Amino acid sequence: MPSNGEWVIETRGLTKRFRGGRLAVDRLDLTVESGSVFGFLGPNGSGKTTTIRMLMGLVEPTAGTARVLGRPMPASVRQVMPEVGALIEGPALYGFLTGRENLVRYDAADPAAEPRTRPARVAAALDRVGLGAVAGKKARAYSLGMKQRLALAAALLRPRRLLVLDEPTNGLDPQGMREIRTLIRGLAAEGTTVFLSSHLLDEIEQVCTQAAVMAGGRLLVQAPVAQLSAGVRGRLTVTTPDPARAVRTLRRHGVADLQVAEEKVTGEPPGNRPGEQPVDLADLNAALVEDGVRVRAFGLERPSLEDAFLALTGEGFDVAG
Numbered sequence: 001m002p003s004n005g006e007w008v009i010e011t012r013g014l015t016k017r018f019r020g021g022r023l024a025v026d027r028l029d030l031t032v033e034s035g036s037v038f039g040f041l042g043p044n045g046s047g048k049t050t051t052i053r054m055l056m057g058l059v060e061p062t063a064g065t066a067r068v069l070g071r072p073m074p075a076s077v078r079q080v081m082p083e084v085g086a087l088i089e090g091p092a093l094y095g096f097l098t099g100r101e102n103l104v105r106y107d108a109a110d111p112a113a114e115p116r117t118r119p120a121r122v123a124a125a126l127d128r129v130g131l132g133a134v135a136g137k138k139a140r141a142y143s144l145g146m147k148q149r150l151a152l153a154a155a156l157l158r159p160r161r162l163l164v165l166d167e168p169t170n171g172l173d174p175q176g177m178r179e180i181r182t183l184i185r186g187l188a189a190e191g192t193t194v195f196l197s198s199h200l201l202d203e204i205e206q207v208c209t210q211a212a213v214m215a216g217g218r219l220l221v222q223a224p225v226a227q228l229s230a231g232v233r234g235r236l237t238v239t240t241p242d243p244a245r246a247v248r249t250l251r252r253h254g255v256a257d258l259q260v261a262e263e264k265v266t267g268e269p270p271g272n273r274p275g276e277q278p279v280d281l282a283d284l285n286a287a288l289v290e291d292g293v294r295v296r297a298f299g300l301e302r303p304s305l306e307d308a309f310l311a312l313t314g315e316g317f318d319v320a321g
């Protein structure tokens, strides 16, 4: 565990209750290590954006504290924000300006940005996100993915210690999503800490090293992504020409949530949920053979973050969005 000084983000009991009594974030304790690609995962309405807005000093917490780059927020917003690149809920871009002109505007709004080196800074940021070739086109002609990359370029005009990206792939097609993910990996490889919110499990699984899972304003768990899914066993998969018989045998031996798709029977072996006694898979296989079930293949599928989430909450997750 790093000492407090190495935490890029640290919240203690962070809470936001909106007028009208809605509890959007409920006593959140979060710690983000320097150098991590941190996934902030939760379904829509779970409090991700509200948390990020509190971290960025845009919303006053109702209770609790937030520290970013070791300094209290929102009190230190002036000192902290120059080192933080943030992309929150859709980019604010002018459609009638070109991509390059949009960035020049952003750069000019930064009092610390040296005007003489502006064109070089803007060109470098455009290249960084792969928009160099279309920099002279009006932003309204950009695809959503290109607009999102342009907003990311604005966040990259100066070196940042921390990048906070709120659902940066929201609304993008698979190609646009891939582009953003590649960019994030590249930035992380250079040592920038990335805090990435998403309601998509596979996105977090693909790019993040650490994750926190939110539901209903509360933190369910925070752990390395590998550890989240390692604590869970995958689904049992049996390939057999006798699926009905296999289901009967497996059910008798405590396999839950059995599903059949042609010759493939899948289910959750006992021991997947907390408090359950795990079963020896060799015994399950033997039981199938004993009952005359012909088995072509038998094994556990690799557990995913989704399995981990199910095991944690016993609930589904809006994987598709």
Ligand SMILES: Nc1ncnc2c1ncn2[C@@H]1O[C@H](COP(=O)(O)OP(=O)(O)O)[C@@H](O)[C@H]1O
Residues within 6 Å of the ligand: 018, 019, 022, 023, 024, 042, 043, 044, 045, 046, 047, 048, 049, 050, 051
């Ligand atoms: N300005 C606001 N006023 C009142 N309620 C809000 C406001 N912003 C968000 N909420 C509510 O707070 C909850 C969390 O929202 P949000 O932080 O946007 O979640 P997420 O980003 O995970 O989708 C939701 O129930 C939402 O309706």
Ligand SMILES: [Mg+2]
Residues within 6 Å of the ligand: 048, 049, 050, 166, 167
């Ligand atoms: Mg949100």
